[in-house]
Amino acid sequence: MRRLTLAFCGCGSRARTYASIAAEMPEHYQLVAAADPVTDRLDVVRKLGEKSCAHFRSFDSAEAMFAAGKLADVVVIATQDAQHRAHAIRAMELGCDLLLEKPIAHRLDDTLAVQAAAQKLGRRVVVCHVLRYTPFYNQVAEIIRQGEIGDIVSANFIEGVQPWHQAHSFVRGHWSVEAKSSPMLLAKSCHDLDLLAWLINRPCLSVSSYGALTQFTAAKAPAGAPARCTDGCPAAKDCLYDAHRYALPEGRRWLAMVYDRAKIADDAEIFTWLKTSPWGRCAYRCDNDVVDHQVVALKFTGDVTATFTMTAFDEGRQLEIFGTRGILRGGAFVKKHLDCDLVVTPHGHEAAPRKITVKAPTAGYAGHGGGDYGLMQTLHRDLTCADPKAMHTSLDTSLQSHLMAFAAEKSRREGRAVSLDS
Ligand SMILES: NC(=O)c1ccc[n+]([C@@H]2O[C@H](COP(=O)([O-])OP(=O)(O)OC[C@H]3O[C@@H](n4cnc5c(N)ncnc54)[C@H](O)[C@@H]3O)[C@@H](O)[C@H]2O)c1
Incomplete structure (x- = not known):
């Protein structure tokens, strides 16, 4: 069986999920490179990769990684929506197939541009519609x-x-x-x-x-609610969205997706972080x-x-x-x-x-009802089968x-x- 090498474009929440699943499938995947400007996130993927790849390469941006040429069979595009078009097309131009986080791109013309590039370059692209694999x-x-x-x-x-x-x-x-x-x-x-x-x-x-x-919306804000929950809101006790809930066990699960220290921080550290973070804002007074x-x-x-x-x-x-x-x-x-x-x-x-x-x-129900794991299992077959028409999607x-x-x-x-x- 051919082992596929993987490079991670972005090492955020989604990328780390795929990286840890891939690291448990050494017969299918080898993690060889990753890029992210946030060192702590990059380090999580690097440590997983170094278990099976002595020459694992780290970069502080996708752009720097792509400048190094083709490093892997497959690039996992897990940056934010508005970055997908540029990162996906660049990786395909280098000759890589893609595991592409949804959405393909955030605008219609960008989405069609990714499709046109894949067609022209003859690349295989699996989009992370994880529920298909549950x-x-x-x-x-x-x-x-x-x-x-x-x-x-x-x-x-x-x-x-x-x-x-x-x-x-x-x-x-x-x-x-x-x-x-x-x-x-x-x-x-x-x-x-x-x-x-x-x-x-x-x-x-x-x-x-x-x-x-x-x-x-601001029109639904409780009377006297300030711009941030941490500014002392009179409605905090009854508010479903009081940001102090991020310090509770269920809140920390969500916080971990956006604050790398969520699992080790004490309550005081979380409350300080909320004073300036977007997640400390009153849910009725955001720019949404x-x-x-x-x-x-x-x-x-x-x-x-x-x-x-x-x-x-x-x-x-x-x-x-x-x-x-x-x-x-x-x-x-x-x-x-x-x-x-x-x-x-x-x-x-x-x-x-x-x-x-x-x-x-x-593998249990964790990760989109088993879909994250199912996707990584199917990805290998989809990217190695002789006929692209045989791909699951x-x-x-x-x-x-x-x-x-x-x-x-x-x-x-x-x-x-x-x-x-x-
Ligand atoms: N399949 C699903 O069900 C599912 C679920 C949630 C999110 N998503 C999608 O996955 C993607 C990633 O979401 P996430 O929650 O992991 O976001 P995230 O913010 O946790 O991760 C994005 C990462 O990209 C990094 N980054 C920013 N600029 C970069 C650059 N130039 N080069 C390299 N890295 C760069 C950021 O530092 C961050 O670590 C989004 O497109 C999102 O819509 C999909």
């Missing part, structure tokens, strides 16, 4: 493939981002201002649109969408402009239809797929209230609903979800249905 969604795909619910006529997907997650990532965090990152649907829900396109297995023709930012709820109606070929809701005010994903022979339901609500993962309800009166518990992934397939997201955003802004052709 046992849960593979079981959904299998039930559909076996014909248990017949032909899909329509579907309804919901993604509950969860209020704290919304505030952390899309109000205070990296993806809160569209001009600096991506539209909400692309940043958070390109996974869901990718799953819809994959499971329905038809081209999407047209979308229409509504959505807005209504909760995380991405939506906190959005609905999308989608039309596929064959008049198959789907709806998708993204909301800050639910937690977890839900799916309902309506077929000619039955309905498949699953997700967070089913898990909580029916004590299983999926339920198939056949049409007609004779057959009883079938409850399905998905076999737990070997491809850049062209991933592009579909992005076109659906861009079209939905255009529809939301312009108040009209948008065809994907346009």
